[in-house]
Amino acid sequence: MLTPLTIAVAVAAALLGLWCAVAALRDQPVKDWHYAGIAVVTLLTVVQLVVGVVMLAGGDRPDGDSTAVFVSYLVSVTACVPLVGLVALGERSRWGSATVAAGAFLLAILQLRLHDVWGGGVG
Amino acid sequence: MADGSGPATEDRGDHGSSPGSTPTGTRHGLSSGPGRLLVTLYAIFTVGAASRSLYQLSTRFDEAPLAYLLSAGAALVYAFITVALVRGGELARRFGLVACAVELAGVLVVGTWTVLDGAAFPDSTVWSTYGMGYLFLPLILPVTGLIWLRRPGVDDAGNEGVDDGGDTGDDDGGADPERTPRG
Numbered sequence: 682m683l684t685p686l687t688i689a690v691a692v693a694a695a696l697l698g699l700w701c702a703v704a705a706l707r708d709q710p711v712k713d714w715h716y717a718g719i720a721v722v723t724l725l726t727v728v729q730l731v732v733g734v735v736m737l738a739g740g741d742r743p744d745g746d747s748t749a750v751f752v753s754y755l756v757s758v759t760a761c762v763p764l765v766g767l768v769a770l771g772e773r774s775r776w777g778s779a780t781v782a783a784g785a786f787l788l789a790i791l792q793l794r795l796h797d798v799w800g801g802g803v804g
Numbered sequence: 805m806a807d808g809s810g811p812a813t814e815d816r817g818d819h820g821s822s823p824g825s826t827p828t829g830t831r832h833g834l835s836s837g838p839g840r841l842l843v844t845l846y847a848i849f850t851v852g853a854a855s856r857s858l859y860q861l862s863t864r865f866d867e868a869p870l871a872y873l874l875s876a877g878a879a880l881v882y883a884f885i886t887v888a889l890v891r892g893g894e895l896a897r898r899f900g901l902v903a904c905a906v907e908l909a910g911v912l913v914v915g916t917w918t919v920l921d922g923a924a925f926p927d928s929t930v931w932s933t934y935g936m937g938y939l940f941l942p943l944i945l946p947v948t949g950l951i952w953l954r955r956p957g958v959d960d961a962g963n964e965g966v967d968d969g970g971d972t973g974d975d976d977g978g979a980d981p982e983r984t985p986r987g
Contacts, residue, residue: 753855753859757851761848768840771840772840776839776841779841780840783841784844787848790939
């Protein structure tokens with residue numbers, strides 16, 4: 682699908698992951714600024730979800746028979762970072778930061794898979 | 805992830821207290837601190853492996869039944885460990901230990917198998933090549949889980965077998981009449 686957007690989400694997610702990993706290493710919980718970062722990354726993934734749905738609705742399909750896989754990846758991508766953000770709310774320690782970092786890195790990896798699936802590779 | 809029926813009253817409003825430090829205030833702490841990261845990863849892997857295997861089993865079962873059944877088995881193990889970590893308690897800790905050992909054995913066996921004889925698995929599973937497609941997390945998770953659930957301090961008490969009533973009692977609502985010395 683839209684490669685520049687995929688790259689943008691992946692880079693933003695990786696940056697968020699690094700940022701929260703640093704917080705975890707410094708023994709700091711997730712703070713308001715981190716949540717601002719989570720919000721930005723989430724917004725990007727929502728845009729990606731909308732773009733993906735619009736493309737599918739417009740008759741564009743991923744290569745091969747992988748539309749279901751593509752849609753499930755798209756939904757996972759959107760849910761990933763908000764979910765770890767919620768988890769971190771209940772864990773006000775360095776481990777909350779580590780959880781957000783893990784979720785953000787996961788999102789970056791999911792972007793690669795999403796790109797593969799759209800290109801016809803089977804997830 | 806919420807187990808609903810448990811004694812969830814302590815969960816509200818104890819954000820200020822440091823997790824794990826007060827034995828009576830937290831629910832055995834399997835999912836707090838480092839456990840929070842672990843349980844999140846296990847939950848994500850449960851969802852991922854389960855949806856993946858459901859999709860594969862329902863659409864392409866004939867292509868690689870062994871691989872897809874293995875994926876489903878992995879999903880079950882992940883789900884079991886997630887629930888054990890969320891519930892907490894001595895019993896859950898022990899079952900979690902066993903499940904992590906099973907998981908580790910599965911990763912090692914399937915990983916070795918796929919390295920030696922790739923033709924046995926025409927389609928990959930979560931555990932293929934020691935979970936390389938998933939950044940080796942399928943290999944790292946059970947090891948971390950075993951370390952986290954071993955917890956020597958808890959284990960010493962657990963070996964005695966007498967503290968089962970006190971530690972796992974989900975119904976000790978504050979007062980514990982058996983503990984009070986009589987006479």
